[in-house]
Structures are given as C-alpha cells and as structure tokens.
Amino acid sequence: LRFAPATISAAADGAARFARKGAGMTRRQIVILGGGTGGTMAANRLRRRYDADEAEIHVVDRDDRHVYQPGLLFVPFGLTTVDEIIRPRRRQFRKGISFHEAEVEEVRLDRDDVVLGDGSVLPYDVLVVASGSGLQFDETEGLTGPGWNERVFTFYTSSGAEQLRGALDRFEGGRIVVNFVDLPIKCPVAPLEFAFLADWRLRERGLRGRTELVYATPLDSAFTKRTCAEHLSFLLEEKEIELITEFNVGEVDGVGGKLIAYDGQELDFDLLVTVPLHGGAAYVERSAGLGDALGFVPTNRSTLQAEAKPNVFALGDAADVPTSKAGSVTHFEAEVLAENVARYFEGDELEAGFDGHANCFIETGFKKALLIDFNYDTEPLPGHFPTAFGLPLLRESRLNHLGKLLFQWVYWHALLPGRGIPGIGPAMPTTGKQYERSPT
Amino acid sequence: MTMTLIADAPVDVDAEGFLTDPSQWNEQIAEGIAADYGIPELTDRHWLVVRFMRERYLETGNAPSIRALGKESGVPVKELYQLFPKGPAKLAARIGGIPKPRGCI
Secondary structure: OOOHHHHHHHHHHHHHHHHHHHHOOOOOEEEEEEEHHHHHHHHHHHHHHHHOOOOOEEEEEEEEEEEHHHHHHHHOOOOOOHHHHHOOOOOOOOEEEEEOOEEEEEEOOOOOOOEEEEOOOOEEEEEEEEEOOEEEEHHEOOOOOOOOOEEOOOOOHHHHHHHHHHHHHOOOOOOEEOOOOOOOEEOHHHHHHHHHHHHHHHHOOHHHHHEEEEOOOOOOOOOEEEEEEEHHHHHHHOOOOOEOOOOOOOEEEOOOOOEEEEOOEEOOEEEEEEEEEEEEOOOHHHHOOOOOOOOOOOEEOOEEEOOOOOOOOEEEHHHHHOEEEEHHHHHHHHHHHHHHHHHHOOOOOOOOOOOEHHHHHEEEOOOOOEEEOOOOOOOOOOOEOOOOOOOOEEEOOOHHHHHHHHHHHHHHHHHOOOOOEOEEOOOOOOOEEEOOOOOO | EEEEEEEOOEEEEEEOOOOHHHHOOHHHHHHHHHHHHHOOOOHHHHHHHHHHHHHHHHHHHOOOOOOHHHHHOOOOHHHHHHHOOOOOOHHHHHHHHHOOOOOOO
C-alpha cells in the first residue's frame, strides 16, 4: 500500500510516455543489470513479450561466464566439473537482446540512466536489477590469510570448489568443520548438503571412522523452520554429524586451524569448508538511494518493484525480499516481474503476484535427496509436488536425487529461455500437500 | 501462544518467550527481559541497539541481521557481542519485543 500513490502517478506518466509508440515516437528502453539466472530469465521473457520495434533490451554483466550455481556443490566430490556447469552468458539470450560485457559504475536514479565502467551511459525507461549477491571475504578476519585454499576452503566459487576437490581427494582423516558465517547466503541449504555429501564420500572411502564431521551454524538449530526440524533433524544423528549452534564466526586462523567466534569460543579444524558473508553488487552501494547497507535492493515482496523508484524492479539474490536466495525463487519471480514491467508500461496497477514461493532439492547423499516447497506464509509441508502424483516432499528419495541431477538440463533449456515448466506456475501449489500433520 | 507476566504487565509470547505483539512492549518490559537473560542494566549503548532493531522491524516487517546492525546502528559487531552475549540479533529482538529473526529451513 505504501507504494500505491507513487505507482499510480508514475504509471500514468508511463502510460503517457508509451501510448504514442504506434506513432513511432518511443521505443521502450529496458536495461537489465546482471546476466545470471534472474537477468537472463527476465530478458528472455520480456523479449518474448515485446517485438523488436516495441522495446530495446540491454543486459550488462562484467563477464561472459554463466555458472549453473547449484552445480558447484557437486564439484568437490567429482560428481561434476566446472566445465560442465559454465556456459557463455551471451548464448543464453534470445535474438534481439544486446549484451554489454562491462562493469557497472553507478545507477543514477535521478537521470534514469546507468554509467558503465568505461564511462558510457545507458539510459532506461525501466531498470531491472538482477546482479545477484557476491562473496565478501574481507568481512571475516583472516579468512583469506595463510591457510586459504590449503586447509580453509569455500565451494561457493568455481575455483574454490575445484581446489576443495583436490583437498578432499588428499584427505586421510581428521576433523572437518562445515560452516556459514551468517545469513543471507545463496542456497541456504547448501552447507548442510555439503556435510551430507561429505559423510557419504568419507564412508565410501573408508575414512569416516577416522573423521569427525562438524556442522557449525550461527542459527540456533540446523533447521529453523518447524516442519523441517520435525521431519529432518534425524538426518544429522543418522549421519553422525556433530551440530554446533549459535557459532558466530569473527575470525579464521588458517595456520592454527581454529575458527574463532565473536564471543571468544573456538572450534578446531583440520579442514574448514565455509561460506563467506554475502552482499549485493558493489555498484548498488555506490548508487545513491538504490540499496541497503548490505547492497541489496529494498523491493516490494509481492510486485518486485523497487522502493527506490517506480520504474526500477529487482529480482533474484539482488532483491531484499524475505525468502531464500535461490534459483527456484528467481525463476518464480521472473514471471511476475515480466508481467509487472509490462503493466508499468501500460499504466496498469501492478500484480501482487509473488508469494515467496521457493522449491529446493536437498542432497542427502547415497543417491538420495529431499524436496521442500514453501512460500512466505506456508512452511515446508509433507506430501507431493506439484500434485499428489509428483515428487515426495520432506522425505528422502532416489527420485528427488534424479530430479536434482536432471534439473541442470531443465535450467539451460527451459527456465533460462523463459519457457517455464508446464503445470508449474509462480504460485506455490497447494494440492498434494498435507496440511494436517501426519503421523509419519 | 501463551500469556505471561513481565514486569507486572500481561504480554503474549511464543513458545520461546518472544513477544508476539510488539505493541504490548514498554521499557519496563525490556528491562525485565534483559535481567532474565543476564543483562542486569541496560546502558545507553544497549538502548541504541534495541530501539534501532525495533524501529527497523516496525518499519519494514523484518528484524535486521547482526551485520546490518553492525553497519547501520553505529555499534560495531564486536561490541554487539559484548553487549548482548551469544546471539546479539536474537537477544536484542527478544528485549525489543519483536519476533525472533528466522532462517529459511
């Protein structure tokens, strides 16, 4: 409601500006910052919606490497390679999308334009911020100091995941600590999945008896959603993973093998697998009025319109909406975002269409996986997805593991081109879910 | 959800003792909760953090994370841990009468 007056007046302005397109006066200028999951989906969906003479679509990214990020989890275990999960960004775009390989210097909200690293300027009628989140190694003392990539690792970068693979291959027993420094992080279940997969690999190699596996989280439990805690807590016990909660990392000593919390607690490790703090793109912080203290873009959680200005939208990890930073979320957002950009141009009221829907496969090792599906208001529930005849929810199964493996194909060939999956819309499905607690 | 008495005032709390209705909060309640959690006296620095958390929650519907607190409240992260031992964001939320900050699984 807070945005309503601004939306209406700006929408009216938008309508006035774009109503004349038939007379050839204006071609809409859409600038999308970021050519990853969200930026590519948004660009392709908008390209399908508008003919070339109706809108110019520009995408800006600093490099031409599109990483299928869920694949990074599998790299340290040799289950995939970096080459298999990286493709050129420019090849994921539909025809008629201009790709600019450039840094973004600044967004000038007052001028409706973007200054690129080489000083050139891209004016826009609508801006879509889709520049994701980055790793802030420097925010944790000692993290990249001595010992970095020797006994201190992250699998959240392609080079880190590769180096960790070597370290796991050489590992002969000892104490492995898996940790994330603090939320928000991309794919918040990934560190837990890493611990599950490490347990599997170590058992296969006959090293599990000689290895202590520790999961240290800043939260007060491994699972903070009630239904997850009820259905999934047994996994840690079953896999003999020691859980340490409320551990807030302030410093890493990579030589002494110590993780040091702000309150002075210490955790010893032989091998540390951590996830650094995340923040939004640096240009977001440089652009007056666009982002918050962490560089994320304050965004309406239902319409995906940014608070900064009515002609600015955000999706994916770059937006501060209160749901998981995950590819599935971004995919569901992209459909709503494309619709609302069109409504903005038409001067129509925006659709409050995004319900916080997230859908995540969670690898549990031994060729099994879980699936969880939830939104802003509904906790992950047991049952099946998307209908009673679908994949089992909140329960380990081989089918879910296959689903996770097949998903990369779906990502490149259906989701990025903006086609979606038949029968799965942005809103969380309710059929197939068990709303009353079952005795399982 | 249950009702309990804090500093002689009836308030609604969740299973972990967090207030479920921020409008039932007042400064005496804050002091009462703080005392129960090992902070005998709330200093100006404590109040600065508690008020910042509360205002931010009422404004946006989300409690700020410890990092956002460290960057925006003017109190550095290290000091936050000295003021509110263990989990500063959680304890400051508790004292400020707003819901517990949540993770996502």
